[in-house]
Every structure is written in structure tokens, then in C-alpha cells.
Amino acid sequence: MTQLVLFNVTNGLIVGAFYVLMALGLSLILNLSNVINFAHANFLTLGGYFAYVLIPVIGFWAALFVAPLLTAIVGIIVERLMIRRVYGRDPVYSLLLTFGLAFILQDMCRYVWGTQGLPLAVPASIAQPLSADLFFITGYRVFMVVIVLVAVAGLFAFLRYSRAGIRIRAGILDLETVAALGVNVQLLRSLNFAVGIFLAGLAGVLAAGQIGLNPNMGDSLLMPSFIAIIVGGVGSLAGTLFGGLLIGVAAAVTTVFYPTAADAVIYVIMALVLLARPRGLFGEEGMMS
Amino acid sequence: MLRSATTPVLSRQRLGLAVLWLVLILVPFWVPFVGGYTQLAGRALVLGLAAMALNFLLGFTGVMSFGHAAWFGLGAYGTGLMLRYVTSSTLLATVAGVLLGGVLGTLLGRLLVRRRGVYFAMITIAFGQIFFYIAYRWNSLTGGDDGLRGFQRQPIGFGRFLLDIQGNDIALYYYLLFVFAICVGLMGLLLGSPFGRTLIAIRENERRARFLGIDVERQIWLSFSLSCFFCSAAGALYALLNNFADPMTLHYTLSGEIVIMAVMGGMRSFWGPLLGAAVFVVLQDYVSSMTVNWMSFIGLLFVLVVLFAPRGLLGVLQRETPR
Amino acid sequence: MNLLEVHHVSKNFGSLHAVQDVSLMVAPGELRAIIGPNGAGKTTFFNLITGFFPPSAGEIRFDGTDITRVPASGRVRLGMARTFQITEIFPELTVRENVRIAVEAAAGMTLGIILRRARQEAIAHEISAAIALTGLTDRADRKVGELAHGDQRAAEIAMALALRPRLLLLDEPTAGMGEQETFEIAALIRRLHRDSRYTIVLIEHDMRVVFHLADRITVLEQGCLLAEGTPAEIAANEAVQAAYLGQAA
Numbered sequence A: 001m002t003q004l005v006l007f008n009v010t011n012g013l014i015v016g017a018f019y020v021l022m023a024l025g026l027s028l029i030l031n032l033s034n035v036i037n038f039a040h041a042n043f044l045t046l047g048g049y050f051a052y053v054l055i056p057v058i059g060f061w062a063a064l065f066v067a068p069l070l071t072a073i074v075g076i077i078v079e080r081l082m083i084r085r086v087y088g089r090d091p092v093y094s095l096l097l098t099f100g101l102a103f104i105l106q107d108m109c110r111y112v113w114g115t116q117g118l119p120l121a122v123p124a125s126i127a128q129p130l131s132a133d134l135f136f137i138t139g140y141r142v143f144m145v146v147i148v149l150v151a152v153a154g155l156f157a158f159l160r161y162s163r164a165g166i167r168i169r170a171g172i173l174d175l176e177t178v179a180a181l182g183v184n185v186q187l188l189r190s191l192n193f194a195v196g197i198f199l200a201g202l203a204g205v206l207a208a209g210q211i212g213l214n215p216n217m218g219d220s221l222l223m224p225s226f227i228a229i230i231v232g233g234v235g236s237l238a239g240t241l242f243g244g245l246l247i248g249v250a251a252a253v254t255t256v257f258y259p260t261a262a263d264a265v266i267y268v269i270m271a272l273v274l275l276a277r278p279r280g281l282f283g284e285e286g287m288m289s
Numbered sequence B: 001m002l003r004s005a006t007t008p009v010l011s012r013q014r015l016g017l018a019v020l021w022l023v024l025i026l027v028p029f030w031v032p033f034v035g036g037y038t039q040l041a042g043r044a045l046v047l048g049l050a051a052m053a054l055n056f057l058l059g060f061t062g063v064m065s066f067g068h069a070a071w072f073g074l075g076a077y078g079t080g081l082m083l084r085y086v087t088s089s090t091l092l093a094t095v096a097g098v099l100l101g102g103v104l105g106t107l108l109g110r111l112l113v114r115r116r117g118v119y120f121a122m123i124t125i126a127f128g129q130i131f132f133y134i135a136y137r138w139n140s141l142t143g144g145d146d147g148l149r150g151f152q153r154q155p156i157g158f159g160r161f162l163l164d165i166q167g168n169d170i171a172l173y174y175y176l177l178f179v180f181a182i183c184v185g186l187m188g189l190l191l192g193s194p195f196g197r198t199l200i201a202i203r204e205n206e207r208r209a210r211f212l213g214i215d216v217e218r219q220i221w222l223s224f225s226l227s228c229f230f231c232s233a234a235g236a237l238y239a240l241l242n243n244f245a246d247p248m249t250l251h252y253t254l255s256g257e258i259v260i261m262a263v264m265g266g267m268r269s270f271w272g273p274l275l276g277a278a279v280f281v282v283l284q285d286y287v288s289s290m291t292v293n294w295m296s297f298i299g300l301l302f303v304l305v306v307l308f309a310p311r312g313l314l315g316v317l318q319r320e321t322p323r
Numbered sequence C: 001m002n003l004l005e006v007h008h009v010s011k012n013f014g015s016l017h018a019v020q021d022v023s024l025m026v027a028p029g030e031l032r033a034i035i036g037p038n039g040a041g042k043t044t045f046f047n048l049i050t051g052f053f054p055p056s057a058g059e060i061r062f063d064g065t066d067i068t069r070v071p072a073s074g075r076v077r078l079g080m081a082r083t084f085q086i087t088e089i090f091p092e093l094t095v096r097e098n099v100r101i102a103v104e105a106a107a108g109m110t111l112g113i114i115l116r117r118a119r120q121e122a123i124a125h126e127i128s129a130a131i132a133l134t135g136l137t138d139r140a141d142r143k144v145g146e147l148a149h150g151d152q153r154a155a156e157i158a159m160a161l162a163l164r165p166r167l168l169l170l171d172e173p174t175a176g177m178g179e180q181e182t183f184e185i186a187a188l189i190r191r192l193h194r195d196s197r198y199t200i201v202l203i204e205h206d207m208r209v210v211f212h213l214a215d216r217i218t219v220l221e222q223g224c225l226l227a228e229g230t231p232a233e234i235a236a237n238e239a240v241q242a243a244y245l246g247q248a249a
Helices: A002-033 A040-058 A060-081 A091-113 A139-161 A163-173 A175-180 A185-211 A219-232 A237-257 A259-276 B012-025 B027-034 B038-058 B069-086 B090-109 B117-137 B169-191 B194-204 B206-210 B216-242 B252-265 B272-290 B294-308 C042-050 C072-078 C095-106 C117-133 C149-162 C179-194 C207-213 C231-236 C238-244
Strands: B156-158 B161-163 C004-013 C016-026 C031-035 C057-062 C080-083 C167-171 C199-203 C216-221 C224-229
Touching (some): A002 A040, A002 A139, A002 A163, A002 A219, A002 A237, A040 A060, A040 A185, A040 A219, A060 A185, A091 B252, A091 B294, A139 A163, A139 A185, A139 A237, A163 A175, A163 A185, A219 A259, A219 B117, A237 A259, B012 B027, B027 B038, B038 B216, B038 B252, B069 B090, B069 B216, B090 B216, B117 B252, B161 B169, B169 B216, B194 B206, B194 B216, B194 C095, B206 B216, B206 C072, B252 B272, B272 B294, C016 C042, C031 C042, C042 C080, C042 C167, C042 C199, C072 C080, C080 C149, C095 C117, C117 C149, C149 C167, C149 C179, C179 C199, C224 C238
Parallel strands (some): C016 C224, C031 C199, C031 C216
Antiparallel strands (some): C004 C016, C216 C224
């Protein structure tokens, strides 16, 4: 029993780590540009497929970095060509636009790589279980968690210490003022979008090593990422981080005791949070109405 | 082209309305001649009702729900379950579907009324997925992934007269049109009333509305609830049309499609979403029979509408609510 | 008895003390002007009175009732109507439609679906009256968004009047207006006060307007109450002069 609980909590943390990577990227784009990127999961998938193509050429370790980078470049192109044209317009348009993009990207992946699942080769050095008792803790799982930790730490350091990061944080609070101070807001939004997509691409590579590739592989992460943001409190990246881990572990623990409700529990958590703290756990209360 | 001068009693708007209803009533007679079939017209009508229901909220209250498939799907499942397990009355089953989606929408809507914009949309999407998972997982009741089968719409008796919607496609179409007319008539009545004007006020300028003493949260809740009821009615009809309810009717993909129908038709116009739905249904039917990559085409349609026709097909022509 | 009583209200935004311990008594029929240099907390104070946000401390009473915790829409229904510094209207609707929404809201018909004919006529009459009072009759069927700035402001005042308020709160009614428009709005406010006996509280930058219209003046500086009195008293007040020294007012 202890082993079962441990097994599921570990699973939950890993799944939660994926939620966190997805949700942080979504949250960045949402906070600065007021755009819900429906295609985020499809960028994740694209990252996985890029790694699949790159690994035979440049090896796993290089692909781990280059594949997300390529994904981010695709992201920038999409942002420049289309998404920036709906900034400042009724949010229904950005939703529809990214929704349509999600369809197109998914169909393209299907067209290029087929609907069949594909495996992603992981170096043997990290594929082994660490011990016979805890067979489920493979080196790869530890490795994933480490990479996610590094990425999250890197993101927060970027936002705290780099000039661009500081501007992004300022822009989230008050974009008009940032623009008035002479910052190129268009460029800032592109960069911010690219950072968000990079995180999705990274999650895609890691996920592909764990569960393999298929054109829909990101879809099951999209809703939990939304919920991570809502639970954590819109506008708060720390909240998103906490929200992602919380629902990941909650879903995993539920799996132990009542497997059929594992999908549902994250929605229950969301409903409870909305009832008790309408702005989310880390959100601030606003004006009286 | 008809000239309004020949009928001085009717305003142009009324004439347009009369023509529209005439076209809808005569569908079974003209649709075969343009290469369509009554079943397809029924689908357009039902999805049109869903898009108009969404637009009650989106276009006339200025609040964006991206999870309306939930209420549509609940309407479908409510009707299907009722016919399968409880009653053979199509009318009762329709009412049950409307109530299931409408009441649940009303309850959950209470949690939403203080959210706005993308946040409102995001929470509605998440709410919608709750019901998708329930339908997907609760195999014994809903048939899970395969959908709910094993029910049949039943003929409706009016005294000695029997409307055979079971075997006769045209009779079915008229039943759909009957429910559609009730819902659309109610929507028109509501939007032309003082209540409806408060919704438009909220859409135009929420702060001003609040400082006119309008209880904005309550009005949004009411608008959301009404929209859910109308959307469930569309879902109920959808189940009757197909003799089938499947989890995809609850999925956010359908929510997105309902939104694009409304926007493509013109979300500032009352009838625009019906036109948008008709165009969408016909396109989908055509494209999916032509190519396996129909998803790209639908996705491209989304992108093109947003970038090049954001006001929709009727948005440019028509201005306001029916008065 | 006073119509509006504000007792020792304060409002903090984090460490910023926007309004500190300000009190205000307004008698029925009075026209009170609130003035002060930029950043004196005038609009914040206004927002506290109208329920835009709750005060951090203090009490607000309207016609004897404690309304400190009553939300904005509730205060409107009690009889407080306001306009905004930046005109808040329904730009896509006509003047008549704008005013209609206000009249219907004031009549408690926000849930109304079907109206009897007599009621419809009464409402149409009331709409026309509010429009006539603000001199917009000949522009009643034009979209408000297409009107001149001064007419938009007049339309906003017409909406406020349509609420049949007992207290009218105007936030810088002549802000951003030219000479001619300023005179027209000032004349309108004067008519409302002298002829129609409205109780009015207004924030105003234009000192000519203030000294022309006000019965009493309240001066705020850096969130605090600096002085209060008749226009003559305020004009002679040294502290007020000092506060405005160096200001281009």
C-alpha cells in the first residue's frame, strides 16, 4: 500500500510538473497579452516531433534544447503573422484564432508524421530504474523532474533579473505605462510568447520520452493547465506553479483510492476554490461592485 | 428583389422577417433542389439555435462563454436518457433535456458572474469539460465513449392527429422548427424588453450600467442562465435528430464551433448566428466528404473569419436588436 | 438634516493614503464644489461617496441611512446618480435609448419583459422630459457616440437626471471642453440647481465655474481636508492660496 501511494504521488508530481510547464507558458501569454492560447498543447506536440526528427542527427542532449528552440521560432512566426493582429480586440477573436490554429497544427502533425504513435529514444544511461523496490522511479523520471525544476528556476530568474524579464513583469502590471516609457511592446509580446512556447516545446520533448508521440499527445494537458491557472489565481505565476503541482498530486492520490474520479477531482478542486476564493488561491481581491 | 414600397403597411424589417420564416417553413420543399437534404437542414437549424443562444450572451450581453457545448450536450443527454429509460413521450423528453442543461447551467453560472473576458471564457471551458468527463466515464448510464444509443424519438400525438417524427424526416423538421420558433420568439421578446435593454447596456458600458443602478452581476447571471436553457433546447433537438447523444456534443471543440458560427454570421445581429451555422454545417458536410484533412480547412476558416471578417456576414448589414 | 453625511473617511491603496479623515455635510438643495490641486484625492473621495470602492475607515450616510457598505448600484437606487470625468455612455445607442435605459432602471423594471401601454407612454414622456431639460431634443435620435463632446456630457447628465436622483454627483463636468461648451454645461448645472432644486456635489477644475455656481466649497489637499466655506471665505483663505500657489489653476 505504501508503495502504491508512493508510486502515485511520484506520478502525480511528474504529471504536475508537466501541468506546471504548460500552465506557466499559457499564463505568461495570458497575463501580458490577454490571449488564451488554445494551440499551446499543439506547440507541445510539435516540440516532441521536432525532437523525434533531431535526435538521430544531433543526439538527445542537444535536441532537448534545440527542439524547444525551434518550436519557439515557429511560435514567433505565428505570433507575428497572426496573433498580434488581434491584440487589443475583443478577446473572443484571439480565442477563435488560436482555436483554429490548434486544429491546423494538429492536422499538420497528423499529415507529416501520421496518426500512429511513435516512440522517442531516450539515452540508456537515464532509462534504468534506480532500484528494484522502487521500480517506478526510473532515471528518466528523476531527470524530467530535474529539468522541469531547472526550467522553472530559469524562468523565474529570467523574469527577476534580466532586463526583458523585468519589462515583462512591468508590462503585466501596466502595459500602457511600459509603452509610454519607450519599450517596444510588440517586441516584448513576441519575446514573451516565444518564452511561453519554449516551455511548451520542452514539455513536449520530455513527455515524448515518457509516453511516446502522437498528434493528440498534448490535448490531455490543456484543461488541467487551465485549471492550474484558475486555481492558482489568474495573474500570479507563483499561483500557477502551486496550482499545477496541487492538482497533479490531488489527481494522483485520487487514483489510489477512487480511480474513476481521477479526472473529476481537479474540477472539484476548481469549483471549491472558486467558491471560497473567487480570484484563486494567489489572486488579489479587487474593487467592490 | 422584393420592394418594400409594394407593401407599405409592413416595414422593411418585418418584410425581411416574413421572408425568413417563409424560407424556413418551406425548407423541405426547396432544399432537395439545391443539393441538400432535410436532415442536413435540421442540423443547421439546431446548431443555429445553439449559436443564437450563445449569442444572446456573447453578442447581446457582451459576455464570452467558450463552454456552451456543455449545456448543448446536457440537453442531448437529458433527452436521450429520458427516452431510453423513462418515457416514450418526445415532448416530455425534450423538456427534460432543456431542464437538465438549463438548471445545471444556472447553478454553475452563479460562480462565474464576477469574472470577465478571457477569465470568464476559461472557467466556462473548464466547467464544460466536467460534463464531458462524466459522460465519458459513466459507462453504465451514458454508454461512455461510444455515446448513448438505444433510444428512438417517438411520434407525437395531438388528440387524433399523429405527427410521425419517427419515420418521416419532414415531420421531424417541423417539430424542430416548432421548438426553434418558440425559443427564438422568446429570445426576441426578451431582447426587446426593458430587461433585454439592461443586457445591451452592460455590453456597451458595464460601469455606466452599474451606475444606473443595474445589478450587473444578477443580470449577467440571468442572461447566462437563459442562454443555457436555449442552448439545452438545441441539444435536446440534436438528440432527437440523430437518435444518439455522444460525448463530443459536450466537448469544448463543439463550444468553439458554436462560437465561430455566431461570429461568422455576425454577433451583433440577431439572425446572424443562424446564417453562420448554416454556412458552417454545409461547409463541414462538403469538406469532410472531400478530404481527410478537413480539420485544417475548419481551422483555416476560423483564422480567416477572425482576420478578415470579424464582424461576420450579417454584421455589416444589420444594426441592432429586433424592436 | 443633511442629505449626505461623510464622517472621517479614509482610503489607502497599499501604503498610499489617498484620502485621510475627510468629512463632508451636504444640506438638501445645496450645490457643493470640491476643489484641490492635482492628486489631492478628489476623485478617490468621489468614488468613496458613490460606492466605486469601500472606504478603509469612516462612515457614509445618505438621508440618515448608513450606506458605507452598500454597493454602487444600491446607492443609485437610493437616489445617488453620478457622471464621470471621462464620459461614460452607451456610444452605440441613440440619446433616447441611453436615457430609456436609465428611466427603466430607475422605475425598477430591470426584470421587466412586457409593458402595458399606459406604462410605455409614461416612460416615453419621462425620457422626453429628461432630454428636454438638457437641451438635446433635436439630437435625441442620433447615436451618442457621434455627438460633440459637450453634447455627450449633456446626454450623460440626462441619464443621471432620468434616475430621478435626490443627489447628483458630477465629476469634472467641464473637463476637456472648450470655452463655449464649458459655458453651456455651467448654465445647465445652474438651471438644474436654481430652477429644478437639485442637490449637487461636483468636482471642478475651472475656478470661474466653481465660484459662479457653488453655495459652499470644500478644498482637499494631499488627501486631507484643507478648508471649507462659502466662495468668499475660500477666496480669502490663506492656506488655500498657498496650496494653489505654483499650481496653474
